[in-house]
Amino acid sequence: MSEQLQQVLxxxxxxxxxxxxPFEPIESDIVQLIGFxxxxxxxxxxxxxxxxxxxxxxxxxxxxxPEYVLGVFNMRGNVMPLIDLARLFNLGHxxxxxxxxxxxxxxxxxxxxxxEAGFVIDKLTEAIKIPHSKIDPPPQTLxxxxxxxxxxxxxxxxxLTILKAQxxxxxxx
Numbered sequence: 001m002s003e004q005l006q007q008v009l010x011x012x013x014x015x016x017x018x019x020x021x022p023f024e025p026i027e028s029d030i031v032q033l034i035g036f037x038x039x040x041x042x043x044x045x046x047x048x049x050x051x052x053x054x055x056x057x058x059x060x061x062x063x064x065x066p067e068y069v070l071g072v073f074n075m076r077g078n079v080m081p082l083i084d085l086a087r088l089f090n091l092g093h094x095x096x097x098x099x100x101x102x103x104x105x106x107x108x109x110x111x112x113x114x115x116e117a118g119f120v121i122d123k124l125t126e127a128i129k130i131p132h133s134k135i136d137p138p139p140q141t142l143x144x145x146x147x148x149x150x151x152x153x154x155x156x157x158x159x160l161t162i163l164k165a166q167x168x169x170x171x172x173x
Contacts, residue, residue: 029131029132029133030129030130030131030132031046031129031130031131031132031135031153031162032046032047032048032127032128032129033045033046033047033127033128033129033130033153033160033162034047034050034053034103034124034126034127034128035124035125035126035127035128035160036101036103036121036122036123036124036125037121037122037123037125038085038086038089038091038094038121038122039086039091039092039122041091041161042125042158042160042161043085043160043161043162043163044128044153044160044161044162044163045103045105045162045163045165045168046150046162046165047127049105049106049107049165050103050104050105050106051104051105051106051115052104052115053101053102053103053104053124054101054102054104054118055100055101055102056096056100056101056102056120057073057102058073059071059072059073059082060072060073067087068083068084068085068087068088069081069082069083069084070082070083070084070120073102073118075104075115075118078115080104080115080116080117080118081117081118082102082117082118082119082120083117083118083119083120083168084119084120085119085120085121085168086120086122094120094121094122095122097122097123099122099123099124100120100121100122100123101120101121101123101124102118102119102120102121103118103119103121104117104118105117105118105119105165105168105169106165107165107166107169116169117168117169119168128153128160130153130155130160134153134154134155135151135152135153135154135162136151136152136154137151137152138150138151138152139152147164147167148163148164148167148168149161149162149163149164150162150163150164
């Protein structure tokens with residue numbers, strides 16, 4: 001028997017042994033998210049894209065920007081845009097309440113400790129761990145290449161819209 005054939009057979013044997021073992025989820029099979037509400041809908045963003053979550057602070061309006069850009073705010077000497085996700089998603093606008101928070105996002109490739117933009121949310125919910133197998137791709141009716149939805153998470157009692165941080169950070173004006 002040739003050496004190459006011997007290697008192929010060994011590889012197949014090892015794969016069969018792996019399949020015979022009971023499935024044990026590994027850490028990479030779990031997606032960690034931060035959940036929040038905009039209106040009555042629950043959304044989530046991957047935790048690694050979140051720089052921090054803060055209570056609302058003062059912001060300055062800026063002329064000639066889209067309606068969903070509320071203005072800019074100063075975060076420890078860094079000026080960044082503040083975006084109303086409700087307006088961006090055409091869901092009305094966020095009302096400032098005691099539950100309102102700003103989520104400061106950073107890009108996936110960023111090594112900086114400074115966020116890139118702040119997003120107004122109605123209410124923070126929880127840190128969520130969901131198996132990758134329970135996340136479906138966005139419905140085909142949505143443009144997944146340019147859309148803001150990364151996937152739909154299925155939970156026992158609800159579904160969760162998982163947003164793409166990179167798409168949220170993309171400048172549209």
